Amino acid sequence: MEINKIYCEDCLATMQKMPNNFVDFIITSPPYDDIRNYNGYRFEFEKIAHELYRILKEGSVMIWVVADATINGSETGTSFKQALYFKEQVGFLLHDTMIYYKNNPMPQTGKRYHQHFEYMFAFSKGSPRTFNPITEPTKYRGIANMKNRGKNGSLEYEKVLRTTEKKVGNVFFYSIGGGISTKDKIAYHHPAIFPEQLVYDQIYTWTNEGDLVYDPFMGSGTTAKVAQMMKRKWIGSEISAEYVKIAKIRLENYCKLFQ
Numbered sequence: 001m002e003i004n005k006i007y008c009e010d011c012l013a014t015m016q017k018m019p020n021n022f023v024d025f026i027i028t029s030p031p032y033d034d035i036r037n038y039n040g041y042r043f044e045f046e047k048i049a050h051e052l053y054r055i056l057k058e059g060s061v062m063i064w065v066v067a068d069a070t071i072n073g074s075e076t077g078t079s080f081k082q083a084l085y086f087k088e089q090v091g092f093l094l095h096d097t098m099i100y101y102k103n104n105p106m107p108q109t110g111k112r113y114h115q116h117f118e119y120m121f122a123f124s125k126g127s128p129r130t131f132n133p134i135t136e137p138t139k140y141r142g143i144a145n146m147k148n149r150g151k152n153g154s155l156e157y158e159k160v161l162r163t164t165e166k167k168v169g170n171v172f173f174y175s176i177g178g179g180i181s182t183k184d185k186i187a188y189h190h191p192a193i194f195p196e197q198l199v200y201d202q203i204y205t206w207t208n209e210g211d212l213v214y215d216p217f218m219g220s221g222t223t224a225k226v227a228q229m230m231k232r233k234w235i236g237s238e239i240s241a242e243y244v245k246i247a248k249i250r251l252e253n254y255c256k257l258f259q
C-alpha cells in the first residue's frame, strides 16, 4: 500500500487493500443526505462503517463530521442513525459527541434558528491510546475548593490545585469561508471543505508524529495537507477525479513552499 497518496476510487476499494489494524487515526466528512451533489457520487454507509472499524488500530480514534439535511419539513436524523450504527452494529465506542461550531454560518430563512453546528463524533476502537488535549489559560489559579455531588447526592468538597492551563470544552469554534478555512484558493473549487484548523486540532489531539492518518472522503485534500504539515503519514480516497486533481495541485503548492 502506498503511503502519502490519494487513491482516486471508492473508499471501499482502497480499504480492501489495507490489512486489519492498519491506520492510527481517521478523520472525515462523508457526503451526507445528498446535501450536495459532489459530481453525483454516493456511498454505501454500512459496508464502509465495518471496513473503517477493521482497518483502524486498537486504541485509535475516528472523527466523523456530519449534519442533517431538512427534507419535507424535518431534519433527517441521519447523523444520529449513523452514530448509533457505528456504536451498536459495528463495535465502536461513542467516545465523545463533539461539536463543530461555525461562527459565521449561512443565514437561515423561515422558522428555524441559524444552523451553527455540525457533529464531530469521536468514535474509538477501545479506549483511546493517545490524547494530547488542547488547553487554554485558566482564569483562577492556586488552591481551590472543588464541589462534587456524592453518590447519595450530598455535596462533597475537595481541595485541588488549579494550574495555569485547563482542557478546552468539546465544542470547537471555527470561522469559515473564503480565505479563512484555508488560504489555498484552489480548494474552494470543492463545495464543502474542512477548515484546516479543525483538522489540525483533531490530528493534534489523537495522534503523534509518524502516525498514519486516513481520510476516506478526501475531497480537496485538506486532511492530506494538514497531516503532511504535522509530520504524520497519510492516505486518502476520493472518488471524483476532478477533486483529486484539485487536491494534488494544492499539495504540490504546499510542498513547493518547503523546497
Ligand SMILES: C[S@@+](CC[C@H](N)C(=O)[O-])C[C@H]1O[C@@H](n2cnc3c(N)ncnc32)[C@H](O)[C@@H]1O
Residues within 6 Å of the ligand: 009, 010, 011, 012, 028, 029, 030, 031, 038, 039, 041, 042, 043, 044, 190, 192, 193, 194, 216, 217, 218, 219, 220, 221, 222, 223, 237, 238, 239, 240, 243
Ligand atoms: C464532504 S466532502 C469531503 C471534503 C473534504 N473534507 C475537504 O476538506 O475537502 C465528501 C467527498 O466524498 C467524495 N465521495 C463520495 N462518495 C465517495 C466514495 N464512495 N469513496 C470516496 N469518496 C467519495 C465526494 O466526491 C466528496 O468530495
